[in-house]
Amino acid sequence: MKRTFLKITVAVAGIMTAFTLSSCNDSDNNMMDLSSQRTIIFENVITPKDFVESGNFQGTGAVPVILPGQSVSVKFSAGKTQALMFATMYGASKDWFFASQQPGIKLFETNGKAITGDVSSSVLLWDNGTKDNMTGQVESKPIAQVPNVNASQLMKLNLDYNEMTSEFTLTITNTSGGTANETPFSPGVWAVSNYNGSQLLNNAPFFTPNALSNPEITDIAQMGSIGKMTAKLSANTGIITGLSPALVVIYRGDKNPIYELGKMDNGMGLKEIAQFGNVSKLQSSLQSLPGIKGIYVAGNAPVPPGNKIMTNFKADPGDKIAYVTMFGFSNDWFYANEVSIDATVKGELSSKTALFDSGTGVDQYPGAGNRQALFGGTPQSESMVISKVGNQYPVPAVQNVIKVTVN
Structure with a gap:
């Protein structure tokens, strides 16, 4: 049955809890065991991060605010269900800030079509509740929308979209000039949740409405200072991924x-694994090959993340082992052994594993590309040679994503 491979399930965890891994040192990797029965284990060891991308923006003048009539743009990637959250201070206030409702600006229709054009209706004006609006004295009230002020008349938001890369450009324009609420915007922050x-x-980045504020959003709302929020976002931003079922082959040659x-x-059948995590075609094709x-x-x-899969296999002296599993949050990437491996060796094989691009689908930002299987998409076709994945995207090191062990 065809699966949408990236749907997170607890089934694997339940099946595998009966097994315990024993540790192995470097010498174990060089030890030969001639018995034919082995177990190979694939673990997803990546550390989950809240955000797939984040950053900040500011004006281009000597003072980095965004004055009435000025604009600033933010580029980011996203897939269906993801949203863009941002925050910037309403400068002419004691503790007000602009941001959308949680979890952020809606970017796609339910059918997967990107939303473009004027999305100013998404912006709201919030009172941080930490200073009295008249006196500026310290207070402690929940974050709430500012009444009787239409934020979309003060700030224009416009979205452009590149379908090939699944990259958006949000342009923020200060349109408050000449209104009763004319104000500069402070430098701001933005993020896309994983x-x-x-x-x-x-699903509630930056702040929680109707709750007390936090130090990071308070610094933005009161002083237009983004340092604390930028540091917090940076520490919680990173590419994550699921893995597909793994295909293991014992062969000669x-x-x-x-x-x-x-x-x-x-x-x-490698394409089907690299794009959708489906091993059945390659499994069938390999049966007819010699060796x-x-x-x-x-x-x-x-x-x-945090789960593992395994399978038993038989191997004799002279046999070799090869394996493959999808880097799930990609368009067409896969993990496989980079070098030849003796099938009778026990120990950890992670150092022999690499991340490859199958060359069959146009790449998009991992975990933020609308053509990825993660979002129910199909990659844009391309015909390139199989290659190792480079550094175009900040992908975690192999050993920080997958651990492969033979017992």
């Missing part, structure tokens, strides 16, 4: 039967 396949990891670096995808001694599948569901 999505795990079923929900946003943070010098050529990895799953992929060949620098060559085009051969149509045997294949065994084909195994670890897991039958997505592998979220």
Whole structure:
């Protein structure tokens, strides 16, 4: 049955809790065990982060505020269900700030079509509740909308969208000039929450309406200072991913039967793993190849952070092992062993594992691309050779995402 592979499920965790991994040191990796029965384990060890992208913005003048008539733009990536949150001070106030409702500005219709054009109706004006609006004296009230002020008349928001890259550009224009609420905007912050396949990891970024404020948003609302919020966002921003069920092959010969670096995808089923986490086509195709001694599948569901999958396999002296699993929050990436591995070796194989681009789908920001399987999309087709994933995106190191062990 076809699965939308990135839907987070607890089934894998439940199945695997009966197993315990034993630690192994460097010497274990060089020890040979001639018994034929082995177990290979794939663990998702990535540390979840609340936000996939975040940043800040400011005016371009000597004083970095955004004055009436001035504009500033923010570029970011997102997929369906994700939203953009931002905050900036209403400068001519004691503790007011502009921001949208939680979890942020809606970016896609329910059918997956990007929202573009004027989205000024998304902006609201909030009272931080930490200073009296008249005297400026300290107070302690919940964050609430400012009454009788139409924020969309003071700030214009416009969205543009690049469908190929799934990248938005938000232009913020100060339109308060000549109104009763003319004001500069302070430097601001923005963020896009990570999505795990079923929900946003943070659906109330920056602040909680009708609750007391926090130090980070208070600094913005009272002083237009973004330092604390920027530091907090930075510490909680990063690419995360799920893993797909893993295909494991025991074989004889010098050529990895799953992929060949620098060559085009051969149509045997690697594309289906790299784009959708579906191992069935490659599993079937490999059965007809010479030198294949065994084909195994670890897991039958997505592998979220903190979970693991495993499979038993048989191997004899002279056999080799190869494996592959999808980098789930991508368009067409996969993890696989980079070098030839003796199938009778025990120990951790993570150092022998690398992240590859199958060359079959146009890349978008991992975890924020609307054509990714994570968002129910299909990658834009391309025909490139299989290559190692470079540094275009801040992807965590392999050992910080996947741990592969043979017992």
